Amino acid sequence: MYVLSDFYNNKNHVCHIRKLLSSGNQSWLKQYNATAGKDDIPVSLAVTNTSNPDIFITGYGTGDITTVKYDTLGNLVWFTNYDCSNKGVDIATKMVMDSNCKIYITGSNCNGTYEDVKTIKYCACAPAKPGAISGSSAVLCAGSSYFFSIPTVAGATSYTWTLPNGWSIAGSSTGNTFNIVAGLSGVITVTANNAICSSIPQSLPITVHPLPFVNLGPDVIVSGGVTINVPGTGLKYLWSPGGSNISSLMVITTGTYSVTVTNISTGCSASDTIFVKVTSTATVETNNQYEILVSPNPTEGLINILCRGGATSIVEVITIEGRVVLEDKTFVKDSEPRTLNISNLASGIYYVRISGIDFTKTLYIVKQ
Numbered sequence: 001m002y003v004l005s006d007f008y009n010n011k012n013h014v015c016h017i018r019k020l021l022s023s024g025n026q027s028w029l030k031q032y033n034a035t036a037g038k039d040d041i042p043v044s045l046a047v048t049n050t051s052n053p054d055i056f057i058t059g060y061g062t063g064d065i066t067t068v069k070y071d072t073l074g075n076l077v078w079f080t081n082y083d084c085s086n087k088g089v090d091i092a093t094k095m096v097m098d099s100n101c102k103i104y105i106t107g108s109n110c111n112g113t114y115e116d117v118k119t120i121k122y123c124a125c126a127p128a129k130p131g132a133i134s135g136s137s138a139v140l141c142a143g144s145s146y147f148f149s150i151p152t153v154a155g156a157t158s159y160t161w162t163l164p165n166g167w168s169i170a171g172s173s174t175g176n177t178f179n180i181v182a183g184l185s186g187v188i189t190v191t192a193n194n195a196i197c198s199s200i201p202q203s204l205p206i207t208v209h210p211l212p213f214v215n216l217g218p219d220v221i222v223s224g225g226v227t228i229n230v231p232g233t234g235l236k237y238l239w240s241p242g243g244s245n246i247s248s249l250m251v252i253t254t255g256t257y258s259v260t261v262t263n264i265s266t267g268c269s270a271s272d273t274i275f276v277k278v279t280s281t282a283t284v285e286t287n288n289q290y291e292i293l294v295s296p297n298p299t300e301g302l303i304n305i306l307c308r309g310g311a312t313s314i315v316e317v318i319t320i321e322g323r324v325v326l327e328d329k330t331f332v333k334d335s336e337p338r339t340l341n342i343s344n345l346a347s348g349i350y351y352v353r354i355s356g357i358d359f360t361k362t363l364y365i366v367k368q
Contacts, residue, residue, distance in 0.1 A: 002055055004045040007031070015042040017057055019074065028074040034081070038062045044095035046103055048124055056124055058095045058105050065092040065107055067122060078129045080200055082120050084109040090118065101125035101196055123197030127156040130176075130192050130202040140182040140208045141268035145170065148188065149177035150202060156192035163188055164206065182208045209266040214259065216274035222296075226251050226276060227304055227337045228259075236262050250306040250337045251276045252295045290359060294352055298366035301343030303352070308335050310356045317342055317365075318351040325350070342367055 007016040014033040021027050033040050040061035048054045052072040059066055065082040082105075084090050092107040105120040130153050136146035150159070159176050163169070166183020176190075185208045191198040212235055216228055229248045230237065238260045239249045251257060258273040290309040297303075305315060311334050317326035325345060332338045342350070345367050353362045 002045060002047055004042050004057055006042055012037055013039040013041050013061070015040050015057060015059055015068070017042075017045070017055065017070065017074075019055075030070060030074050030076070032057070032066075032068050032076075032079075034066055034079070035062055040066060043092045044105075046095055046097040046124070048097070048101065054124065056095065056097070056103055058092045060089075060091045060107070063089045065090045065105065065118075065120065067095075067103075067105065067120075069124075078200060080122070082118075084116075084118060097124055125194070126197045127153045127192035127194055127199045129200040130159070130190050133188060133190060133202055133204040139266070140206060141266065142166075142182055142184075142208050142210050144268075145179055145181050147177070147179050148204075150190055152176055153192035153199065155194055156199070157195065158193045160191045160193060160198065161188065162190070162201075164208075182206075184208055209263070209268045211268050211270040212261040212263050214261045214270045214272040216257075216259065216272045219275040219277075221277045221279060222251075226278075227339070228257065228274065228276075230259055230261060232261070234264050236264055238262075244335060246333075246336055248337055250293060250295070250304055252278060252293055254278045290356075290361070292354055292361050292363065294363050294365055298368045299342070300368050301341055303340050303342060303365060305338045305340065305352070305354065306335065307332075307354065307356065310334055310359060312338065312354055312356045314353075314355040315340065316353045316355075317345070318353060320349055320351070 001020040003018050003020060005016045007014050014031055016031055018029040019027040038061055040059055042057055042059040044058050046056045055070045057068050066079060068079040069077040071077055082090060090107060090109045092105050095103055095105045097103045101124045103122050103124045107118050109116045109118050131151040133148055133150055135148035140146060163180065164184050164186025168181045170179040185206060187203050187205050189201040189203045191201045214230060227248055227250045231247060237245050237247055240258050249257060254277045256273060256275050258271060260269055260271045262269040290307060293306045295304050312332050315328045315338060316324050318324050326342060328340060347367050350365050350367060351362050352365050353360060
């Protein structure tokens with residue numbers, strides 16, 4: 001026999017549920033009080049018709065209808081609150097159980113203007129609410145794969161996972177563990193199921209960050225060379241081959257080039273690859289410390305200048321007679337490209353003098 005009673009502890013009302021043996025002696029006593037110092041008023045009790053029955057109680061307090069499940073030993077299995085709105089008080093008046101293990105709770109709700117009649121349905125034989133969803137971080141990157149799981153729920157024969165928009169599942173989604181590919185931000189939920197019904201869902205809010213935008217464009221054929229740019233702020237770069245870590249790369253030799261761009265604040269990364277075919281050569285000057293590239297050579301107007309090993313502060317274009325016809329005093333950092341336009345110069349051979357803090361190099365270039 002099970003007895004439900006209202007107990008007042010000189011501060012507030014709480015629910016008492018006790019099991020009595022056939023002798024009348026008490027087997028166990030449990031007390032339910034959702035919020036210390038707040039009322040929980042018991043209303044009704046239901047027991048499953050099984051050899052090891054489960055016990056359900058319902059009542060109300062702090063404005064919500066509360067339903068609690070205990071096992072035959074008096075262990076708390078789950079509890080749930082029904083809150084119709086935040087405008088009024090929800091009150092339970094009666095609970096019954098049918099032959100299919102469903103419980104029905106009727107009561108009322110004040111929505112701020114009128115009082116409504118409410119009926120709530122639960123599955124009494126549902127598995128327990130799954131434990132916390134664990135696995136990957138709650139802050140994810142779109143398009144990446146992650147692993148999530150919950151502890152096995154006793155009596156569950158399958159699990160139903162619900163994912164935010166844009167997510168996809170790698171493999172089965174009916175077990176208590178699975179791999180997913182992240183889409184949009186939202187909430188992951190999971191229920192434990194048996195042949196009769198499903199549990200109260202467990203949920204986990206998820207934040208998904210977009211990937212940086214990286215588009216190197218289609219494969220290209222260029223004369224002499226090309227500078228590839230990936231503009232943006234708050235990003236870090238890694239080019240291959242070479243390992244350059246700036247936002248642009250000067251290409252003067254045929255090959256496949258790729259860049260990985262990472263958002264510094266979120267850690268999310270994206271990559272792209274391009275094949276560049278270079279049909280003419282560049283002028284290259286190297287020593288133990290510096291490598292200077294001027295391309296294309298010959299050129300019809302634009303020339304790209306790149307110095308690896310030091311910053312450059314002055315670049316001059318000089319005729320073979322020694323007259324300076326173009327001067328650029330822009331300070332350019334190590335391994336960053338500089339572009340000059342000599343399209344207004346007459347066709348012929350010119351010297352390009354490149355100066356840095358502690359070096360000066362002179363190369364020649366052909367203007368077509």
